[in-house]
Amino acid sequence: MNFRKVFLADRRMLARDAGIMVLPLALLFLLGPMLFANQGLFMELAIYVMLADALNIVYGFTGYLPFGFGVFFAVGAYGTAILVAFHGWPVALAILAGALFSALLSLLFTPLLRLSGAYFAIASLAAFEAVYLIFSNSSLTSVTGGPYGISFTSVYAPNLDYAVAAVLAVVSALTVLAVSGSSFGIALKAIREDRFAVELAGVNSLKYRTYAWLISSFLSGVAGGLYGWYLGFFYPEAVFSLTDFSVLVIVFVLFGGRGTVFGPLIGVAVLFAVYEFLTLYFSNLVLIIFGVLLVLLILFIPNGIMEQVTRLGRLLFRPEEGE
Amino acid sequence: MEGEVILSLQGVTKRFGSMEALSRVSLSLGRGQTLGLIGPNGSGKTTLINVVSGLLYADAGTLSFLGRRINGMSPHRRSHLGINRTFQIPHPFHGLTVRENVDIALLFGRKGRRTDMDQAAEDILKLTGLSDQSGQMASSLNTGQKKMLDLAKALATEPKVLLVDELAAGLNAAETDVVANLLNQVKKSVEGMVIVEHVMNFIRKVTEDVAVLDAGRVIFSGKFADAVSDPKVMEVYLGTKGSP
Ligand SMILES: Nc1ncnc2c1ncn2[C@@H]1O[C@H](COP(=O)(O)OP(=O)(O)O)[C@@H](O)[C@H]1O
Ligand SMILES: [Mg+2]
Numbered sequence A: 001m002n003f004r005k006v007f008l009a010d011r012r013m014l015a016r017d018a019g020i021m022v023l024p025l026a027l028l029f030l031l032g033p034m035l036f037a038n039q040g041l042f043m044e045l046a047i048y049v050m051l052a053d054a055l056n057i058v059y060g061f062t063g064y065l066p067f068g069f070g071v072f073f074a075v076g077a078y079g080t081a082i083l084v085a086f087h088g089w090p091v092a093l094a095i096l097a098g099a100l101f102s103a104l105l106s107l108l109f110t111p112l113l114r115l116s117g118a119y120f121a122i123a124s125l126a127a128f129e130a131v132y133l134i135f136s137n138s139s140l141t142s143v144t145g146g147p148y149g150i151s152f153t154s155v156y157a158p159n160l161d162y163a164v165a166a167v168l169a170v171v172s173a174l175t176v177l178a179v180s181g182s183s184f185g186i187a188l189k190a191i192r193e194d195r196f197a198v199e200l201a202g203v204n205s206l207k208y209r210t211y212a213w214l215i216s217s218f219l220s221g222v223a224g225g226l227y228g229w230y231l232g233f234f235y236p237e238a239v240f241s242l243t244d245f246s247v248l249v250i251v252f253v254l255f256g257g258r259g260t261v262f263g264p265l266i267g268v269a270v271l272f273a274v275y276e277f278l279t280l281y282f283s284n285l286v287l288i289i290f291g292v293l294l295v296l297l298i299l300f301i302p303n304g305i306m307e308q309v310t311r312l313g314r315l316l317f318r319p320e321e322g323e
Numbered sequence B: 001m002e003g004e005v006i007l008s009l010q011g012v013t014k015r016f017g018s019m020e021a022l023s024r025v026s027l028s029l030g031r032g033q034t035l036g037l038i039g040p041n042g043s044g045k046t047t048l049i050n051v052v053s054g055l056l057y058a059d060a061g062t063l064s065f066l067g068r069r070i071n072g073m074s075p076h077r078r079s080h081l082g083i084n085r086t087f088q089i090p091h092p093f094h095g096l097t098v099r100e101n102v103d104i105a106l107l108f109g110r111k112g113r114r115t116d117m118d119q120a121a122e123d124i125l126k127l128t129g130l131s132d133q134s135g136q137m138a139s140s141l142n143t144g145q146k147k148m149l150d151l152a153k154a155l156a157t158e159p160k161v162l163l164v165d166e167l168a169a170g171l172n173a174a175e176t177d178v179v180a181n182l183l184n185q186v187k188k189s190v191e192g193m194v195i196v197e198h199v200m201n202f203i204r205k206v207t208e209d210v211a212v213l214d215a216g217r218v219i220f221s222g223k224f225a226d227a228v229s230d231p232k233v234m235e236v237y238l239g240t241k242g243s244p
Helices: A011-036 A039-061 A070-087 A092-109 A108-114 A117-135 A138-144 A158-182 A183-193 A205-231 A242-256 A263-283 A285-301 A305-317 B045-053 B075-081 B100-107 B119-128 B143-156 B173-189 B200-206 B231-243
Strands: B005-016 B017-028 B033-038 B060-065 B083-085 B161-165 B192-196 B209-214 B217-223
Touching: A011 A039, A011 A138, A011 A158, A039 A158, A039 A183, A039 A242, A039 A263, A070 A092, A070 A117, A092 A108, A092 A205, A092 A263, A108 A117, A108 A205, A117 A138, A117 A242, A158 A183, A158 A205, A158 B143, A183 A205, A183 B100, A242 A263, A242 A285, A242 A305, A242 B231, A263 A285, A263 A305, A263 B119, A305 B143, B005 B045, B005 B192, B017 B033, B017 B045, B017 B060, B017 B192, B017 B217, B033 B045, B033 B200, B045 B075, B045 B083, B045 B161, B045 B192, B075 B083, B083 B143, B083 B209, B100 B119, B100 B143, B100 B161, B119 B143, B143 B161, B143 B173, B173 B200, B209 B231
Parallel strands: B033 B192, B033 B209, B083 B161, B161 B192
Antiparallel strands: B005 B017, B005 B060, B209 B217
């Protein structure tokens, strides 16, 4: 296989970006829990890194915003929990299977990909609700635990789950980097830019969007499985939370810069900290504040702060190129 | 005339609501032929290109390319088969660089990827006068350059038939000559070309063969010299737009 054909980006640039990406993440995940004496916080951070990367692949790269994309997270959590609690699977295998189940579900939803813009966003929301109603239905209690939740504390391993989540968060960030620099990634970005012209360039846009959708739902499913493992016991509402696992993630990605490699990571790091802080002191205002933030972001910095940072950097360090 | 027919439309109709933008249009393009497609604004020229390139599907009639019926075929498959086009209002991938725009078409436009990507991209950018803009974002190009980028992307897929939609519109006389020369050069690398243009003077510089559309119908098909003396053409075309 010829590297040049698969990866358009320069090999050294990719390696450099990988370094820039892995180092701070590794430090954050290693030292964070020690400094703040709160591993749960960093567990959630790792989960959000994965979700932001997952959303970035489908929303950032292809331009389609699945508002209810948290459904894949929830299904990953449930898949894992059900396989462990009711079928005695080892947790690692259960997480993998749960994520595959999410990907399978996304395949079922591929007809939605034929919709565009707001229709797609809303249809994905409807899909979210429908799946939630199935999993929380009391007549399915023997299969899903129903409204009473599901418990699989037997595999509870608070340090191992964190270590796995941290490693997989780094892997997911590297995956986005690889996608971004590949011919696959550039096709996705072209779909975002112009879904008609991209076809004329020979790209089967439905096929590539389906691939992006599959990767994204699989990654969300992994995040969900890990989150379920971390919780050990959860009610349907804990994983089927539109605000926690869809809206927040959308805000993170928009804030950092969708379609960029580093933006979503920065969005998660900055805003998750803000979110936790606000929850601590103004818990009843958090959602209002984030709602307003979402509106402001879309109005004033639709391309996220990464673009502003890059522009500022250019102005400061290479003034002759500044606009 | 030229040899074998490579692209043909038989009785092609396209409706928007109750309006027929194309009414039973029959046309054919021979191997090696360049067809000038002219007609007043709103006569259906762009619609015809959309129907042939697959962005719109015909409501009736038959489209065939190299002996294959392509009516229901998606645009990317038509692109792989060798049909490509430029847009009257250019469609660059704004958030990507000029070079990336061309790379996409090079990578995906043909079955079987090529090994000489760099060289191919440089050649195409040079031909279309975009070499200096290679690293720039497509969004930073002016309209003329964006049209050239459209052409560059189309050429990167190595089309057999190229459909060009008003490439010279809005250009001054000198620029128009440059575009005419460019298209005459492009002719050599394709098997057939359809050039849509509003301005008759421009068409004369690139081909002898013309078809004239009016209100979705082909009202003339033949040599340019005969078109300008055809009373029907004079009436609809010049009657609405003044001198050629
Ligand atoms: N997508 C569309 N929806 C509705 N009407 C359209 C559409 N595209 C073109 N038309 C109409 O079809 C007719 C032919 O348009 P067009 O093919 O763009 O003409 P031309 O390129 O010759 O100027 C016009 O009346 C135009 O308004
Ligand atoms: Mg037109």
